[in-house]
Amino acid sequence: MPALSLLTTQSRIALAAAALCLAAPMVHAQEVQTVRIAHAGPTSGGIAHIGKDTENGVHLAIDELNTQNLVIGGKKIKFELVAEDDAGDPRQATAVAQKLCDAKVAGVVGHLQSGTSIPAATVYSRCGIPNITASATNPDLTKPGYKTTFRLIANDNALGAALAIFAHDALKVKKVAVIDDRTAYGQGLADVFKATARQKGIEVVAEEFTTDKATDFMAILTGIKAKKPDAVFFGGLDAQAGPMLRQMAQLGLSEVKFFGGDALCTEKLPDLSSKAGTMKNVTCATGGASIQKMQGGAEWKKKYDARFPGQFQIYSPYAYDATFVLVDAMKRANSVDPKTYLPFIGKTQYKGVTASIAFTANGELTQPAVTLYTYKNNVRAALN
CATH class of the missing domain: 3.40.50.2300 (Response regulator)
Structure with a gap:
């Protein structure tokens, strides 16, 4: 009987220790x-x-x-x-x-x-x-x-103004056509650009709008071409800016400068434009330092x-x-x-x-x- 009692006690101790080991991960969890x-x-x-x-x-x-x-x-x-x-x-x-x-x-x-x-x-x-x-x-x-x-x-007040100042001071733009995609982003950025451009003495010769789903801009660009701008500003996304740049090349607007904000200033823009020759004319602004x-x-x-x-x-x-x-x-x-x-x-x-x-x-x-x-x-x- 004493040996059996000892064995039972040892078993109980072992079981208790095992239970504690099992419980430890649960406490940790x-x-x-x-x-x-x-x-x-x-x-x-x-x-x-x-x-x-x-x-x-x-x-x-x-x-x-x-x-x-x-x-x-x-x-x-x-x-x-x-x-x-x-x-x-x-x-x-x-x-x-x-x-x-x-x-x-x-x-x-x-x-x-x-x-x-x-x-x-x-x-x-x-x-x-x-x-x-x-x-x-x-x-x-x-x-x-x-x-x-x-x-x-940075917000659009900084981006739009910086682009307009660069257009006037560095690139000597005198006439610009403005297109926006009617989104809160595109229209807001275009409004700031237009206001600053006019303050700098740049003439806004056209104000057009599209949507953030459009891909055909030939009618808009044909109308703009007749007004002979030095530059086009686009308030919108790279998904529209790419086809727009390609169509500008097709219409012979190959020397017209192209400005836009951060949403078109992506690594993918050249591919979206089919690497159009007009890519060399792009100036875009982002709100932050370059990588x-x-x-x-x-x-x-x-x-x-x-x-x-x-x-x-x-x-x-x-x-x-x-x-x-x-x-x-x-x-x-x-x-x-x-x-x-x-x-x-x-x-x-x-x-x-x-x-x-x-x-x-x-x-x-x-x-x-x-x-x-x-x-x-x-x-x-x-x-x-």
Whole structure:
């Protein structure tokens, strides 16, 4: 009997030890908190390549953050990407925004375009979710003063003015025709360009409009050709700018300068234009430094290309930084709850890949940069 009692006691001890070993991973698992950060933008349709580029930037940031073993609020954090396609449509963008609110994501990087970002911002404001756009440039985005909305690049006031000043001062343009795609982005950018051009003494000889789905511009360009402009300004996307440049070449407008904003200033524009001879006439502006002049930009680009070969366009570094800005605020607040960490975004002093990032009271960058580009042998090259 004593031996049996000893065996029973030893068995019990062994079983208890085994139970503790099994329980340990369960306790550890309970200490890990999944924090979902969303990307919202067009990953289908004519500018899916641009939307996918920004999504890639968020993906790259989350992959890196998950190697850091961050502990926030006493819990180990695992970040997860929630990717939503707004198809570049304002109505779908508001539906996506509401879906992300209902899902209680911790923050949103997006949307891509001004026309989608502006209505979505209202939804995010109502539910208290921070959203940072890496690309939308219409000044109206921040005019309502939502405490949840931030922009990581220069707005159209800076881009449109910079292009008009360069057209007058550097290229000696005297007459310009203006076309816009009637979106919040394209029309807003064109309005700023026109106002600044006129202030500089440039004559606006034509004002035309199209849509962000059009591909045939022959009628518009034929009318413009009769007015003999030195330049054409287009407020719109690369999906329209490419065919427009090709059709300008076909109409003999091969020496007319061509200006546009950041949404046409992509790596894909030469292909979209079928490498038309008019590519050499393009000057476009983006709200930020060129990748070559970003602090750490060259090293970052190597990482991006290794992870997403052949997909880089323009906005992914800003989407990457936007993700880190959200997480930096969480760390300083010691909370992943949007209600708790949101006020810390406004106090950001973050040294990112794109710039040293700080925000004004209405969510704009305190020191936005503008870079002008042209295309040399169908490769985008910075002018400043």
